Amino acid sequence: MTNQDVMQQTEDYILGTYKRFPVALESGENATLKDFDGKTYIDFASGIGVCSLGCGNEAWLAAITEQAKKLPHVSNLFYTEPAATTAKTLVERTGMQGVFFSNSGAEANEGAIKLARKYSFDKYGARRHTIVTLQHSFHGRTITTLAATGQDVFHNYFFPFTEGFVYATPNDIESVKDACDKSTCAVLMELIQGEGGVLPLDQSFVQGVASYCKENDILLLIDEVQTGVGRTGTLFCFEQYGIEPDAVTFAKGIAAGLPFGGVLAAKSCAGNLSAGTHATTFGGNPICAAGANAVLAALTPEFLADVTQKGAYIRETVAGWNLPVVTSVRGLGLMIGIGVSCSHREAVGKLVESGLLALTAGTDTIRLMPPLTITKGEIDAGLAILKAILSSY
Numbered sequence: 001m002t003n004q005d006v007m008q009q010t011e012d013y014i015l016g017t018y019k020r021f022p023v024a025l026e027s028g029e030n031a032t033l034k035d036f037d038g039k040t041y042i043d044f045a046s047g048i049g050v051c052s053l054g055c056g057n058e059a060w061l062a063a064i065t066e067q068a069k070k071l072p073h074v075s076n077l078f079y080t081e082p083a084a085t086t087a088k089t090l091v092e093r094t095g096m097q098g099v100f101f102s103n104s105g106a107e108a109n110e111g112a113i114k115l116a117r118k119y120s121f122d123k124y125g126a127r128r129h130t131i132v133t134l135q136h137s138f139h140g141r142t143i144t145t146l147a148a149t150g151q152d153v154f155h156n157y158f159f160p161f162t163e164g165f166v167y168a169t170p171n172d173i174e175s176v177k178d179a180c181d182k183s184t185c186a187v188l189m190e191l192i193q194g195e196g197g198v199l200p201l202d203q204s205f206v207q208g209v210a211s212y213c214k215e216n217d218i219l220l221l222i223d224e225v226q227t228g229v230g231r232t233g234t235l236f237c238f239e240q241y242g243i244e245p246d247a248v249t250f251a252k253g254i255a256a257g258l259p260f261g262g263v264l265a266a267k268s269c270a271g272n273l274s275a276g277t278h279a280t281t282f283g284g285n286p287i288c289a290a291g292a293n294a295v296l297a298a299l300t301p302e303f304l305a306d307v308t309q310k311g312a313y314i315r316e317t318v319a320g321w322n323l324p325v326v327t328s329v330r331g332l333g334l335m336i337g338i339g340v341s342c343s344h345r346e347a348v349g350k351l352v353e354s355g356l357l358a359l360t361a362g363t364d365t366i367r368l369m370p371p372l373t374i375t376k377g378e379i380d381a382g383l384a385i386l387k388a389i390l391s392s393y
């Protein structure tokens with residue numbers, strides 16, 4: 001098939017929920033991908049932060065193929081080894097108490113929301129169920145996680161949305177306190193708002209929210225679906241904010257391309273999702289968990305230090321060009337936002353056409369999330385394309 005064939009068949013048979021770039025990708029090697037017409041692309045997107053180990057990582061391939069041969073799936077009515085290993089590793093490396101596995105970020109957040117409401121119900125009874133989230137946040141596409149998302153553009157068509165969400169202003173602790181009342185059971189937030197525009201929260205704000213939550217027995221839920229699993233240079237981003245969340249959600253990069261996610265719960269609330277209160281058919285799937293185990297094994301302190309260094313290199317290089325179209329360079333590790341004064345969507349279109357896969361975020365930001373394994377050579381090749389396009393504005 002050619003690019004054109006794949007594109008035509010897609011348009012003919014898949015519901016039109018996406019505005020896609022005109023490229024059909026066929027294969028890849030680490031952060032260098034190839035389309036059906038043989039053209040190559042440097043990958044500064046990794047899906048959307050999903051292919052954390054790039055394409056063709058040997059340890060990951062071996063782990064998932066061996067598991068697929070042994071046992072592709074068992075229901076959660078039985079015990080399996082890969083998920084038990086993923087859980088042990090995550091718990092030991094985060095200091096949390098336990099984990100519930102899901103298949104996606106939205107489901108992970110649904111789990112955290114259910115956990116918080118159950119915690120509060122068990123302790124205080126009904127009607128203490130409100131969850132405070134932040135403006136510009138993104139928490140998923142289910143009816144409930146859309147309600148949790150603090151952007152009006154997402155609150156359309158699908159009425160009625162789940163009730164019990166209120167929105168506060170990022171980096172404004174008074175706004176969070178004002179949003180809380182005796183019906184509040186949790187605050188849910190990203191530490192770097194990803195879809196909202198790669199907007200990092202201030203450390204003092206986050207710590208302020210954490211202490212306010214602790215004082216009022218409000219659970220602190222951190223959505224690390226995008227920032228987690230090494231993306232920002234630590235296993236989870238919350239480690240860099242000096243806080244102890246009650247629950248942390250993750251998905252995107254955890255299994256390096258397979259659908260997997262979950263919610264990690266701290267001792268404070270881990271016991272509240274008791275038998276029968278929550279479940280999933282696929283969550284904890286052995287092949288996905290084997291993939292996650294390969295990812296977690298790859299994320300050594302040296303590997304994570306390298307992510308931090310590569311991210312700093314990209315940010316400093318872009319800032320150093322001093323281009324008039326660039327309004328700011330933000331982010332942590334390999335989660336990078338470049339604010340631009342031109343149309344971000346048009347600029348990313350030109351990047352793709354020139355052989356660099358990148359993402360948009362917010363209203364004015366080019367978002368870069370390469371595989372964590374990207375090489376210096378691939379970074380420089382991508383930066384050359386980025387510089388050429390941004391210089392043309």
Ligand SMILES: *Cc1c(COP(=O)(O)O)cnc(C)c1O
Binds near residue numbers: 103109139
């Ligand atoms: C992508 C994302 C989600 C939703 O994840 P899905 O796997 O698409 O359901 C939720 N929260 C954040 C912060 C995200 O970046």
